[in-house]
Amino acid sequence: MLGLWVGAEIAHAAGAPDAPADVVTSSIFAAVAVGCAIAARAELRPLLASTGGWRGALAAVAAFGILMAFGAIYFPGIRALGFRTVTLTAPYVQAGWPRAAAYALLCFAPGVFEELTFRGYVMARLDRVLAPRETLLVQAALFSLLHLSVIIFPSHFVIGLVLGALRRRTRSLYPGMAVHIGWNATVVWAELAGRSLP
Amino acid sequence: MSPVSVPCGVCPQDIGLGAAVCPGCGREVNDQDRAVLQVRLEGSNFAAHDRGRHMRQASTWIGVLAILFAVSAPIVYAMQDAEAEKALAQLDRFDDGAELQPIDGKVYTAGELRKQVAREPLQALITNLVLAGLMGVLWLWARRAPLPAIGCALALFIVVEVASAVVDPTTIYKGIIVKVIAVGALVKGLRAALAARAAMQRPAP
Numbered sequence: 001m002l003g004l005w006v007g008a009e010i011a012h013a014a015g016a017p018d019a020p021a022d023v024v025t026s027s028i029f030a031a032v033a034v035g036c037a038i039a040a041r042a043e044l045r046p047l048l049a050s051t052g053g054w055r056g057a058l059a060a061v062a063a064f065g066i067l068m069a070f071g072a073i074y075f076p077g078i079r080a081l082g083f084r085t086v087t088l089t090a091p092y093v094q095a096g097w098p099r100a101a102a103y104a105l106l107c108f109a110p111g112v113f114e115e116l117t118f119r120g121y122v123m124a125r126l127d128r129v130l131a132p133r134e135t136l137l138v139q140a141a142l143f144s145l146l147h148l149s150v151i152i153f154p155s156h157f158v159i160g161l162v163l164g165a166l167r168r169r170t171r172s173l174y175p176g177m178a179v180h181i182g183w184n185a186t187v188v189w190a191e192l193a194g195r196s197l198p
Numbered sequence: 199m200s201p202v203s204v205p206c207g208v209c210p211q212d213i214g215l216g217a218a219v220c221p222g223c224g225r226e227v228n229d230q231d232r233a234v235l236q237v238r239l240e241g242s243n244f245a246a247h248d249r250g251r252h253m254r255q256a257s258t259w260i261g262v263l264a265i266l267f268a269v270s271a272p273i274v275y276a277m278q279d280a281e282a283e284k285a286l287a288q289l290d291r292f293d294d295g296a297e298l299q300p301i302d303g304k305v306y307t308a309g310e311l312r313k314q315v316a317r318e319p320l321q322a323l324i325t326n327l328v329l330a331g332l333m334g335v336l337w338l339w340a341r342r343a344p345l346p347a348i349g350c351a352l353a354l355f356i357v358v359e360v361a362s363a364v365v366d367p368t369t370i371y372k373g374i375i376v377k378v379i380a381v382g383a384l385v386k387g388l389r390a391a392l393a394a395r396a397a398m399q400r401p402a403p
Contacts, residue, residue, distance in 0.1 A: 002356075002357060002360055005364075006360065006364055009364045081317075081320070081321070081324060082313075082314075082317030082320065082321060083321055083324075084314075129345070129392065129395055129396075130345065130346055130395075131229075131343075134343055134345070134346040137346060137350075138346045138349060138350060141350045141353065141354075142350075142353060145350075145353050145354055145357045146357070148357060148361050149361075150325045150328055150329060150358070151321075151324070151325065151328070153328065153332065154328070
């Protein structure tokens, strides 16, 4: 992810249009995530075979509520300090792409492929060498670090912890994917509607 | 029973190397048990002592990085404040509503840019203090659980350095010797911590 981000920044500096560059970056990340999932297929098979059932759905709703409540405090706080949050949808709006493209590339793709990578591959591999609590903390730390902005490290660490705990509790990746897609969709919807939620 | 062990504390049994739970009561082995087992293993084994030394050095470097971020915070603040004052002086000749030349493709009014420039020193201060705080937390964690803490510290340091280099390539050369030594110590510490964890998980003969 770090390499992809550096590549995207170099492409941006070289004058490449942002929206198509995002598509390329997302496609490469998706391929990497699928490769990781294949490499850890033995550990991921039970996580992908179960949906988590109604308990998983309830846990996902609770996790989403926790994240929205947390976001409603954290993000207005950093905006009050003058930090600008990145406008994710701007490249798509400027390129005249349909809203569905923004939802697909900013909500669906990260929701599925980041969950496969962090809550799937990374947690499975860390579980080999670390205690369960350590795995939860380290995957959340890596998840936050790879969003590459110091001021959102704390918020994304909390998001990573909640999604990791959801994966542990439900023994499935789907509730986490649903929460992740829901969270990103809320951010994209708010941006497109000209609001500042969460 | 392994010659290196730690009393359970809940039941009269001892917990040996390689155990995930107490053989007497089933209590899960925690970070504190592992730390005591590591110290006792180091006392009886030269390789373990060497691993422990590398882990302690890495842990010390995490503390050093925390102090460096904390010390650099007010220095960067002062430098940015001086730059901001110069920029604000140049912006003085524009009215608040006047549109300026685009910066990174975005058009600002003079009023917006003034606000942004005035906030930048505080933002740099907060950013460095957040990094110092994170490294401080990792330094504390490294005393209980060196492997995950050193891994996170190394990842944090690399991400921050790469991000800084992308935003401003001149940062690559700034403090290069300290950066190389810090990364070297963290990598050595991480490898030692991995070997130590493997030794802990391997039952003693």
